[in-house]
Amino acid sequence: EADIYQTPRYLVIGTGKKITLECSQTMGHDKMYWYQQDPGMELHLIHYSYGVNSTEKGDLSSESTVSRIRTEHFPLTLESARPSHTSQYLCASRGQVVDTQYFGPGTRLTVL
Amino acid sequence: DAKTTQPPSMDCAEGRAANLPCNHSTISGNEYVYWYRQIHSQGPQYIIHGLKNNETNEMASLIITEDRKSSTLILPHATLRDTAVYYCIVRVDSGNTPLVFGKGTRLSVIA
Numbered sequence: 001e002a003d004i005y006q007t008p009r010y011l012v013i014g015t016g017k018k019i020t021l022e023c024s025q026t027m028g029h030d031k032m033y034w035y036q037q038d039p040g041m042e043l044h045l046i047h048y049s050y051g052v053n054s055t056e057k058g059d060l061s062s063e064s065t066v067s068r069i070r071t072e073h074f075p076l077t078l079e080s081a082r083p084s085h086t087s088q089y090l091c092a093s094r095g096q097v098v099d100t101q102y103f104g105p106g107t108r109l110t111v112l
Numbered sequence: 113d114a115k116t117t118q119p120p121s122m123d124c125a126e127g128r129a130a131n132l133p134c135n136h137s138t139i140s141g142n143e144y145v146y147w148y149r150q151i152h153s154q155g156p157q158y159i160i161h162g163l164k165n166n167e168t169n170e171m172a173s174l175i176i177t178e179d180r181k182s183s184t185l186i187l188p189h190a191t192l193r194d195t196a197v198y199y200c201i202v203r204v205d206s207g208n209t210p211l212v213f214g215k216g217t218r219l220s221v222i223a
Contacts, residue, residue: 031210033210043156043213045211045212050208058210088153090155092155100158103157105154105155106153106155108153
C-alpha cells in the first residue's frame with residue numbers, strides 16, 4: 001500500500017472562496033503530480049514537480065497554483081473558486097527505484 | 113511517448129479470463145508498456161509493466177507481441193471487483209515525464 005494522503009476528501013464551497021487541497025506522501029518520492037478528472041472522463045495532468053522548489057504546468061491549463069517547499073508536501077491552491085472548478089482532483093507521486101505512480105484517494109470539489 | 117489505442121469497453125463473465133488488448137504501433141525501443149486501472153472514482157492503481165518479455169505478477173499477466181506493436185493484459189479469473197477502467201500507457205521507464213492517461217477500456221465483469 002502506498003502512503004499518499006489527500007485532504008479534504010470532499011469539499012463544497014461557495015464561489016470566490018480561496019481553497020487549498022492538501023497532498024502528502026511519506027515515501028520520500030521526488031516526483032509528485034496533480035490530475036483533474038470530471039465524472040466519467042479522462043484524467044488530465046494539471047501540475048507536476050520534480051522535487052523541492054520545482055513546479056511545472058501540465059497538459060491541461062488550470063487556474064490553480066502549486067508549491068513544493070518540502071519533499072513530502074504538494075498543495076494545490078485555487079485563489080478564487082468558480083463552479084467550473086467543480087471536479088475531482090487526484091494527487092500522485094513516483095519514486096526513483098520503482099517507476100510506478102501511486103495515487104491518493106482524491107478530493108471531490110464542488111463549487112456552488 | 114507513443115500513442116495507444118484501446119477498445120472503449122468490454123464485458124467478461126465472472127471467473128473467466130479477461131483479455132484486454134492495446135495497440136501501440138509507434139512504440140520506440142526504449143519505451144515500456146504500463147497498465148493501470150481505476151475502480152469507480154478512486155485513484156488509478158498500478159497493475160504491471162514490461163519492455164518486451166511477457167510479465168506476470170499476482171494481479172495479471174502482460175503479453176507483448178514480438179514486434180512490440182501491441183500487447184494484451186490478462187486477468188486470469190476475473191471477479192466483480194475487477195470492474196474498472198483499464199489504461200494502457202507507453203513511456204520511457206524512469207523518465208521524468210509524467211504518465212498521460214487516455215480514455216482506457218471500461219471492463220465490466222458480469223455475474
